[in-house]
Amino acid sequence: MTAPSEIRSLLTVITEAALENTLLHDFEGRGVHGCTVSDARGRGQRGVRDAAWGEAANVRIEVICRRECAEALLDHLQRHYFNNYAMVAFVQEVVVLRPNKF
Amino acid sequence: MIDVVVLFFLFGLLAGAARSELKLPAALYETLSVFLLLAIGLKGGEGLAKQAVLPLLPQLGSVILLGVAQTLIAYSLLRAVGRFDRANAASTAAHYGSVSVATFAVALNWLATRAIPFESQAAVFLAVMEIPAILVGIVLARGINRHTNWRRLAHETFLGKGVTLLLGSMAIGWLAGPDGLAPIKGVFYELFKGALALFLLEMGLIVSRHFGTLRQHGLFLVGFGIAMPLLSALLGLTTGIALGLSPGGVTLLVVLAASASYIAVPAAMRLAVPEANPALSLAASLGITFPFNLLVGIPLYHRLAVHFAGDSA
Numbered sequence: 001m002t003a004p005s006e007i008r009s010l011l012t013v014i015t016e017a018a019l020e021n022t023l024l025h026d027f028e029g030r031g032v033h034g035c036t037v038s039d040a041r042g043r044g045q046r047g048v049r050d051a052a053w054g055e056a057a058n059v060r061i062e063v064i065c066r067r068e069c070a071e072a073l074l075d076h077l078q079r080h081y082f083n084n085y086a087m088v089a090f091v092q093e094v095v096v097l098r099p100n101k102f
Numbered sequence: 103m104i105d106v107v108v109l110f111f112l113f114g115l116l117a118g119a120a121r122s123e124l125k126l127p128a129a130l131y132e133t134l135s136v137f138l139l140l141a142i143g144l145k146g147g148e149g150l151a152k153q154a155v156l157p158l159l160p161q162l163g164s165v166i167l168l169g170v171a172q173t174l175i176a177y178s179l180l181r182a183v184g185r186f187d188r189a190n191a192a193s194t195a196a197h198y199g200s201v202s203v204a205t206f207a208v209a210l211n212w213l214a215t216r217a218i219p220f221e222s223q224a225a226v227f228l229a230v231m232e233i234p235a236i237l238v239g240i241v242l243a244r245g246i247n248r249h250t251n252w253r254r255l256a257h258e259t260f261l262g263k264g265v266t267l268l269l270g271s272m273a274i275g276w277l278a279g280p281d282g283l284a285p286i287k288g289v290f291y292e293l294f295k296g297a298l299a300l301f302l303l304e305m306g307l308i309v310s311r312h313f314g315t316l317r318q319h320g321l322f323l324v325g326f327g328i329a330m331p332l333l334s335a336l337l338g339l340t341t342g343i344a345l346g347l348s349p350g351g352v353t354l355l356v357v358l359a360a361s362a363s364y365i366a367v368p369a370a371m372r373l374a375v376p377e378a379n380p381a382l383s384l385a386a387s388l389g390i391t392f393p394f395n396l397l398v399g400i401p402l403y404h405r406l407a408v409h410f411a412g413d414s415a
Binding site (some may be wrong): 019022057081084085 | 372376
């Protein structure tokens, strides 16, 4: 017997470490219950971001939530942060167990 | 003769400029910066325990004013001469009004190597001078309006890593006194130079990465990165003499005035003034001012301090 599964949205945001606390605070205020944060490295328009020290460090924030919630968060990111910060955000569909958790 | 710790910095700079594969783990840099802040705070707190604290309050007021004045001067220069827009001028000015712990640590080491005495409250100045420039910078960029989340900013500013560690370790040093600190002296005092050397190696690597931005933004940034610390040094010198500090103490205050932040201020400005380009202000403070102070500034500031404050000691 398999546990009940459902489709949810996985929102991934890769951005400057300086924004981590601000974003988590924003997300919490928009009904997100949990998320995963990890250090990230990479390069792009805004130069090499090698996670070596404060200013050049990147984080990856992952949130699993309902589609409409993910879209609202994306919209919020676009309005407040896309212009001035190094930021990539995207949404994928994922299959989750225990759907009431997300 | 250049201090050996500065040679480590030059080594890092050269290795970085030559695009060597050398890379220290990020956790080491973090660990060393925590270590240096703790060691500076402990030493300062230990010294403070030997003197009355109340007479220090007017001195703290003076160094706060010094930080505010530097930020305002830097802002006017950047606007008028550098033709910076408001956000970039305010953000860069805040870097120059604030202080660099690494520069201060090298100056401490420079004085200790030459057995030159200095006042213990210099560590308190370091903690206090980090903050005012950030607040002035934000007001210069934003004006005073309701959209700024002052509570969050105050939290980030006053409880940032640097200020917390300095104040905490100063309290420990003050409470424990020389006898209480004896068991941990081996780690925090004896290892200070070695840790500083490693830290400066990493700083050299970091600084070398900012040379690219300097090439793009040209001569003004280079000129500002050298002229501004010299101007601030004069303000610091005047303040130090007015406060009646010893030549060693004046030297440290001048170093604080002349140094530019590259950790606390960039992080705060990134949040408070997001439209400012962090590469610009960091290229000046890290790429020019930090090496300038290490290689030329510190010995020069000490000579000035001895020349002008030597007799009053």
